Amino acid sequence: MAEIREIKKAETSGKASIHSHITGLGIDESGKAKFKADGLVGQVEAREAAWVVVELIRQGKMAGKGILLVGPPGTGKTALAVGIAKELGEDTPFNMLNASEIYSVELKKTEVLTQAIRKSIGVRVRQKRLVYEGVVKELKVKVARSRLNPYVQVPREVEIKLATKDEERTLTAGDTIAEQIARMGIRKGDVIWIDAETGNVVKVGKAKGLEGAKSYDIESGRAVDIPSGPVKKEKELTNTFTLYDLDMSLAAQSISLTAIFSLWSEREISQDVRKQVDSYVKEMMNKGMAELIPGVLFIDDAHMLDIETFSFLTKALEAELAPILVLATNRGTTKIRGTDVEAPHGMPLDLLDRLLIITTRPYSEDEAKEIISIRAEELDIELEPQALEELKRLASENSLRYSIQLLEPSAVIARRSGRNVVKVDDVKEASRLFSDVKRSVKYVKEYETLFLK
Incomplete structure (x- = not known):
């Protein structure tokens, strides 16, 4: 208890948390995206496309399809995926996986993906x-x-x-x-x-x-x-559990105490256990005590997946019960991992044909300013107008992520001076202490002869 x-x-x-302020896609009654709503700013076309995907899911017309989010780093691809999950319902399972996580020493790639899929399918009890x-x-x-x-x-x-x-x-x-x-x-x-x-x-x-x-x-x-x-x-x-939660609960009943202390949770779950769980869930559904909720499986840096994994995901999309697969990448044309074949976004064409592709674009200065303001408000950091303008300038010259990362260091510097309000000098001091990518590259070139090769 x-x-x-x-x-x-x-x-x-x-x-x-980084996306705790997102509550949906910010779409009005006519299906048009508001400039600033539900914690999202800008990316109007991408959000409207995501809303159409949500409607297709609600109507049961996304079977055999997935979504691919394509855009430069820091353009809100993960935020869009979170927004889709929020629109589907607060208890919709949302499982985020980085593509590099499937290359585990303890588990086979297919087992990691199977667990990820079952973490993305809920049972409402x-x-x-x-x-x-x-x-x-x-x-x-x-x-x-x-x-x-x-x-x-x-x-x-x-x-x-x-x-x-x-x-x-x-x-x-x-x-x-x-x-x-x-x-x-x-x-x-x-x-x-x-x-x-x-x-x-x-x-x-x-x-x-x-x-x-x-x-x-x-x-x-x-x-x-x-x-x-x-x-x-x-x-x-009504409580929502994932199929993976039920798998682990049933499997834990049959293992020894020594297995628990040997990190059993990192080992594979047998197909017999999964069949028992599926049978139990079906029985509860027949009694009217439960219902299944297909959730969202979000895989970031999808270009890091290899050819065998893409084949597994293609088959998973065709399964009778599958989560909504959302992939994200910031790569253009590159080699498919495990082959010498170059393809758009490093993905096989047969998989790309099954995906609805949504593109994101770099934020404008006004959009970056609004995002910085929202993050500051979410972190309970009070900015004076000049400080916000300085952060906007840094976002434009460097990156939005760099500007947002300076929020909390600037707040620490302000508190050191006995203030709760972050001023422009605090932001400049934080920027001086923490280099952006351009200054880091310049530093490496300046002292290139001193670095180890």
Whole structure:
């Protein structure tokens, strides 16, 4: 059972993941993309194309097809994939995989891809659960150094005050719930519920009538009523699990304690286990207790896949039950890995013929400015207008990613000077301390004779 404790006092804070602000594709009723909506900015044609794909999926007309996102680095390909998943529903499974991850020492390529596919297919189960439900009044996510990477901070504990129309309760929970809250971008004013037994967190929407909503929330967030009654209550819920979750649960019942401590989770799952899971899910569906939800499998840097993997994915697209396959690449014409054949985007033509291709373009200065502003707001960093203009200039001269990466160093420099507002001098100081690619290349050329070859 997930450990949730009630406490007396909490402070407000938050932590944002890179795409936590995206809630959809930002499309109006006529199917046209708004310039700024749902946390997305610009890329109007690409977002409208993605919306058409969402409609095809809803109508069941994407069988045997996939999507390929093509564009230069930093043009929002991953954001588009997240937007597609959000449009399909909050509980739609979204599994992100980098192409290089399939080359595992422990697992075969086909096993890695099979697990990725089953992580992208959900099972929605209806049952009664004991939950904590309410609007977030106060929130503090405590972070600590990762046990795996000491240079990365991860959520370790969360203190949260939930309120209904009739009651308020303050809770504290561990890293499992804290990670979900940080990943989902839950903030003050959101209506959520937490499963008291499993610790599963669900974001329902933005509470109606609250002040201080962020600009992209006002336009795109789903407004819901504040719940009534007690915070802790029994509720008839629908939980979504992936086929992979069920595979692991069933397989874990038949392994020994020594296998658990030998990192069994990195080993292959037998086909017998998967057949038992499929049979169990089918039985629940026949009883009306569950339904299948095809999710999104997003593979970034798809040009890194080899010819055998492309063959496997081509067959997977033709399967009766398959997730929506979204590939992304920033390559032009290059060799297909494992062959000497050159092809567009490094992919076989027979696979490209099965994909709907969506292109993204570099952001304009105004679009870059809006994106920087949204990221600063998401990270709770206050920028003076001149600082925002300086970041826009750096994005134009270097890259949008470089400009966004300077946000938090600039905030640290501002706090060192006793200020909460980032000024233009803070941004310039951060830019001086951290080189962009152009300056790094210039540095290498200047000291070329001193570098090892």
